[in-house]
Amino acid sequence: MTNLMRACALAALVFFLCIGGTSGQFGYRITNSSPENGMIVEDFASAGSVTQTPVQMGYSVGGDDTVYLHIGEVAMTGSKVGINDIRLTISPFGPPGSKVGVVDGDRENDLRRFSSGLPRIVFLDDGTIIGQFDLDDPVYIKVVTPFDKIGPGDVRLDSPVDLPGTRVLDFDPDNGASCSVLHSGPSFNLWLPGARGVVRFYNANGNLYANPGALFGTWPSPPIYDAPDVVYFDVSSPTAYPRNFGYLTPNAIRMSN
Structure with a gap:
C-alpha cells in the first residue's frame, strides 16, 4: 500500500511538472482574462469550535x-501537519499546492518553525513600474537569510526561472536577486503593516459556521475552510469589518490546486 501511495504521488508530481503554474493550478497568476478574476475570496476566521487562524508556514524535517501552509495553529516546534494544510514544495506525498488528506503519510508529521523574521512572501521588482508589484514581478517564499536577497532554499511561487514549488539552487540565475516584501509573516491571514496582500480562500461549497447559541440570522457566520476550497494570495483590499472578504484581481496568486 505504501509503495502504491508513493507511486501515485510520483505520477501526480510528473503531471504537475508538465503543466507548471497554469490556470487552475498552484502558482497561477490571475490576469484580467482569468476566469477567477473578480471572484469573492474569504478571510480565514475562527469562531466557536472552528479554529482556522492563524495561517502560518512551517516545515517538516526529512x-x-x-514547506507547508499551516491552517489554524501557530507553526512551531511541537505542531503537527494537519488535514487541509497545503504543501508548498515538492514532497513525496504530493505535488506543490496539494492538500494533506486524512490518510496521507505526512499527516501528523512534526512541524518546525523557521528562523525569526521568516518565512515571508517577496517579489523581484523586475516589472515596468519600479516600486510597484505588477504582473512581471516574480514571487517567492523566502525561507533563508538574508531578507533582501533570494538565496539557496527559497521557494518559487511564480517565476520564469523554474516551476512553482521548486527551490532556488546555488547556480540558479535568480540566486542573489534583490527582493521586496509582499507579506512579512508570520501570520499570512492578517493585513500587517507594509503587507501588499493576504492569504484568503474561495469558499467553493459555501460552508458556514453556525453558532448553536447565537440568534437565528446572526451575521457574520465565518466561512469554513475545507478540502474543496481554493487558497489565494489576494492583493485586492484590506479587511474592513464587517466586510471580511476581497475580490480576486490581477496579480493574485493561486496557492493550492
Whole structure:
C-alpha cells in the first residue's frame, strides 16, 4: 500500500511538472482574462469550535524539508501537519499546492518553525513600474537569510526561472536577486503593516459556521475552510469589518490546486 501511495504521488508530481503554474493550478497568476478574476475570496476566521487562524508556514524535517501552509495553529516546534494544510514544495506525498488528506503519510508529521523574521512572501521588482508589484514581478517564499536577497532554499511561487514549488539552487540565475516584501509573516491571514496582500480562500461549497447559541440570522457566520476550497494570495483590499472578504484581481496568486 505504501509503495502504491508513493507511486501515485510520483505520477501526480510528473503531471504537475508538465503543466507548471497554469490556470487552475498552484502558482497561477490571475490576469484580467482569468476566469477567477473578480471572484469573492474569504478571510480565514475562527469562531466557536472552528479554529482556522492563524495561517502560518512551517516545515517538516526529512528529504527536502517540505514547506507547508499551516491552517489554524501557530507553526512551531511541537505542531503537527494537519488535514487541509497545503504543501508548498515538492514532497513525496504530493505535488506543490496539494492538500494533506486524512490518510496521507505526512499527516501528523512534526512541524518546525523557521528562523525569526521568516518565512515571508517577496517579489523581484523586475516589472515596468519600479516600486510597484505588477504582473512581471516574480514571487517567492523566502525561507533563508538574508531578507533582501533570494538565496539557496527559497521557494518559487511564480517565476520564469523554474516551476512553482521548486527551490532556488546555488547556480540558479535568480540566486542573489534583490527582493521586496509582499507579506512579512508570520501570520499570512492578517493585513500587517507594509503587507501588499493576504492569504484568503474561495469558499467553493459555501460552508458556514453556525453558532448553536447565537440568534437565528446572526451575521457574520465565518466561512469554513475545507478540502474543496481554493487558497489565494489576494492583493485586492484590506479587511474592513464587517466586510471580511476581497475580490480576486490581477496579480493574485493561486496557492493550492
